[in-house]
Amino acid sequence: MNFISFLLFSALYTCLASRLGDRTLPELSASGITTLITTPDPIKNVDPSNPASHLSKILIPRVSDTENNTIVRDYIVSTLKALQWHVEIDEFTDKTPIGTKRFRNIIATKDPTASRRVILAAHYDSKYSATYPDDQFVGATDSAAPCAMMLDVAEALNPLLDERKKRLDEGLEDDEDVADTTLQLVFFDGEEAFVVWTATDSIYGARHLADKWASTYLSPHGKRRLMGTQSTELTGIEHLILLDLLGAPQPSLRSYFLDTAWLFDALVSVERRLGESGAFAYGEEQGMAPEKWTTYFQPRTELKINMGYIGDDHVPFLERGVPVLHLIADPFPPVWHTLKDDATALDIPTMRRWNLMLRVLMSEYLHLRPEDAQPHSAVRRDASEL
Template sequence: MYTLCRLTTVACLFASVLGQATNVPRDFKKLSTSDLMTIATLKDTTYNVDHTNPKSHLAHILIPRPPDTANNTAVRNYLVKTMKDLNWDVEEDSFTSNTPYGEKRFTNVIATKDPEAPRRLVLAAHFDSKYFASSPENQFVGATDSAVPCAMLLDLAQTLDGLLNERQKRIDAGEEDEDDNEAVNTTLQILFLDGEEAFQAWTHTDSVYGARHLAEKWATTYLEPSPKRKLYPVQTVLSTIEHFVLLDLLGAPFPLIRSYFPSTGWLFDEMASAESRLGAAGALDEKDFKWDPHKSGFFVPRSGYQGGWGGIEDDHIPFLERGVSILHVIASPFPKVWHTLADDASALHMPTMKHWNMVLRVFVSEYLGLRLANSSGNQPRSEPASRATEELGQ
């Protein structure tokens, strides 16, 4: 990613508004406090982000992994195997592109729970690490950038897979429809993007290689007819994306997360709400630390259009340019270790990573309307943000 977005303000606003036209705020059916706590801790919140555990996802990813290298392939193979072991549909999107160091091969990993679903909630992170030509810089492992986000996405898929299966059983049995769950036709898709980092100086041609390729490909690829999509118009793959949630630069202590786009201000608020309710329930407390929303919260409250208008250049830009609705979950300011050898395991903060795992589990569960068997019940749905409200806040 690179400082502030170099796209013009008008272009970013146009794309944001275009996204609003097709991706309007939806109801979030809030989990009861007991269900929220259960889902947040369905699986160990530290196991997969503990670099000292050789079986953890993070341990498998936390190596130098620039594009078109053996290490990059090893990490990609691990991502693919992990998602295939869950019986998700996994596609490897390979292509070559010219770089300042000649032609390189890149491969995106696309994991989809239900490839026949008409709509998709996309969560994404890049799995490559920045290329450095000489030692010792070439040992850069990019712990926050973005080994931890990738590990968290794998953990999320494993944690929620059973609930996704149970939801599908209810849908197939006719026990759940759009009257019960607005997201009944929405599946979860996870993208691991290659080639986010620039090989030299960040430019529009030397950066986000995988995202540029995939956004262009999906914008021109039409879906085959399917019984699940029979009530929908002919769709490109890109048009099935409801929201594109990009994670980056996460894992260091106490990040600040900001809202960058008016069209997803409401979605930002829902993620912040997941955090605040977890905090109020005591889930974010540690033995020697009590969570305080005013001191410990990750999400900067929205106020007018401050800090927005395009945000930070990252893998979302090619999708934004094509009208996709974006929620960019990135620490700003960047971690102090950004693009240095210090962005290693020592930069990470376990309570913060646990915190993220719980927030993501609750946020995605509420977005997709997941629920536990014999649930104690859900709270009333949140009110969708009005157009007037959206015009006043990011």
């Protein structure tokens, strides 16, 4: 992670960034929100004290090209395959300051036949230490917790996405934009620098995948309604929503880009509605009760918008015109890149709140109908069962 402060020029905003434009997301009904915030339990997937939780499975040292990195990758892949998502491993090698390393991005797509997708992303590797195993960074906020949140979104929305697909197949859904858009999860490998953050020693996975997708051309088909005659994997991305440094209590986040300011505002709206409804209140934690909770989001002002951004996995996509919503704590958590970024740095009410907000935001983005959902039980299997 590295802070870059510089002006963003309008040349970054291509026709792709403005293809869909600002829009208002349909707000879920009260009953829909009630269903969404209770099923599945929004804590079980991010509880570090539960050895079966997604977070516990990820919260180990997991430096790129190590055995632990493979363990975590296999867990993420097996979890998503159990939900019947299409999973692809983008494997490649690259030179690093400590030698050639092998990296593997995880790309999970709910409906690989869709022509467009909204991406929820985070990196799953952890910081390298030259003194390993004496120093073992587990990167709880950076970014084990965000990865666990993504798996929670997949588990919570999976039956709703299945029901939407059934409606589409039966001709009961007439919204073409909904039909053309699916949810994709990307877990980047190699975000962390091995020595010092530079343009070449950082975001290995993101740089490789952005370049690969920019040069992977697609054959046209009936559902694809993209601009231009030569569509690539990159042009099918509606938005990239990147999560990083989340899970510590009371984070502060801001909007960085004009073309996704409306999406930032949509998340602020989700937070407000959930907070006012009492959904954030948890156990004896009264700081999130109605009229007591405080926002995680900084007000948008003309002075802040587009005056600089934080270097992260989104940059190679941003440079190629992909609209980005970067959800990262700023300032960084005080435990950032220290051995204290472990389970003790995380706050369960905060992670629960993130789970609720992400479930609602992505449901509204994809026009899901949780109020019509049938009760379901989560499907969980170990990699050995697949």
